[in-house]
Amino acid sequence: MNDESASVIPASGVQHTITAGDYEATIASVGATLRSLRYRGRDLVVPFEADIVRPFFRGATLAPWPNRIVDGRYTFRGRQYDVALTEPGRGQALHGLASWLDFAPVETAESWVTLGATIQPQQGYPWRIRVETTFALGADGLTQRVKATNLSRDFAPWGTGPHPYLVAPGALDDWTFTLPAAQVLTVTPDRLSPVGLQPVTADAERFDFRESRTIGTVMIDHAYTDLVRDRDGLVTTRVADAQGVGAAITWDSRCPWVQIHTADQPAGPGAPGHRAGLAVEPMTCAPDAFNDDSYPFDTGLGVIAPGDSHKASWRISALS
Numbered sequence: 001m002n003d004e005s006a007s008v009i010p011a012s013g014v015q016h017t018i019t020a021g022d023y024e025a026t027i028a029s030v031g032a033t034l035r036s037l038r039y040r041g042r043d044l045v046v047p048f049e050a051d052i053v054r055p056f057f058r059g060a061t062l063a064p065w066p067n068r069i070v071d072g073r074y075t076f077r078g079r080q081y082d083v084a085l086t087e088p089g090r091g092q093a094l095h096g097l098a099s100w101l102d103f104a105p106v107e108t109a110e111s112w113v114t115l116g117a118t119i120q121p122q123q124g125y126p127w128r129i130r131v132e133t134t135f136a137l138g139a140d141g142l143t144q145r146v147k148a149t150n151l152s153r154d155f156a157p158w159g160t161g162p163h164p165y166l167v168a169p170g171a172l173d174d175w176t177f178t179l180p181a182a183q184v185l186t187v188t189p190d191r192l193s194p195v196g197l198q199p200v201t202a203d204a205e206r207f208d209f210r211e212s213r214t215i216g217t218v219m220i221d222h223a224y225t226d227l228v229r230d231r232d233g234l235v236t237t238r239v240a241d242a243q244g245v246g247a248a249i250t251w252d253s254r255c256p257w258v259q260i261h262t263a264d265q266p267a268g269p270g271a272p273g274h275r276a277g278l279a280v281e282p283m284t285c286a287p288d289a290f291n292d293d294s295y296p297f298d299t300g301l302g303v304i305a306p307g308d309s310h311k312a313s314w315r316i317s318a319l320s
Helices: 200-207 289-294
Strands: 002-004 015-020 023-028 033-039 068-070 073-076 079-082 092-094 104-108 112-119 129-138 141-150 156-158 176-178 181-187 194-199 221-227 235-240 246-251 257-261 278-283 302-304 309-319
Touching: 015 112, 015 129, 023 129, 023 141, 033 141, 068 073, 068 289, 073 289, 141 156, 141 302, 181 200, 194 200, 200 221, 235 278, 246 278, 302 309
Parallel strands: none
Antiparallel strands: 002 015, 015 023, 023 033, 068 092, 073 079, 104 112, 112 129, 129 141, 141 309, 156 302, 176 235, 181 194, 181 221, 221 257, 235 246, 246 309, 257 278
């Protein structure tokens, strides 16, 4: 394992490169971000250069909530909280508080690294949460594990997930996509605030990928649930070219939701990152889960008791 610790640290933080067999991954310390993942020299996720500010949330570890808190306001155990609106154009609090923390190494080896950071009590989230995440390469790909420990005296709301953009050879419109999910969360078109669940068959051309098919020109930025699991309790989503070459991400029942985004940029074609990859984000909870009482479905909101921990994991692997 190599740690990049030059006199001038790259904008994305200290770089941790791990290798195993045909896989190589680089994790940037800012946001415990998966900056690149390659299999036999082929990208499995959309990478970015080390010495730039990470584009959007590409590859970041999201905590203590993934996705949005509507209006940055929520009520937990009878008390109302307001957090900063980090998506000002939509007036939402997006992707938690850990994505710009600098994670320090806890343990390192050639094929894995564990990084840790502490979310300190602050306005709108007055709990201290220790977050440690391990990235480990093996013959089956890259597994990321996230462990959150509540160091506070009170119960804390919690959610997490990754933000990789999977890639296959060629253009996104031509990739095949497989997602074994029966329900999709509809959202408002302007702010992407949750509205309600509907069967993917209600707009099958846009949302139903239970059978592998070409993505085409549809725009998706939605969360799915009602996931179909295999006999081991796992869900696998795949993107691939016509020859079946691409990437997959697999997760267990601790993530009952997944956000899918075709990476459409408001400025359209020609904008950096426009439809460059397919974001597949397993989530332990739904968008706006901190407002759990506002929804007639199970949001999956996690609650960590003082001194207890919450764990989740997922794995990205090559399709060839």
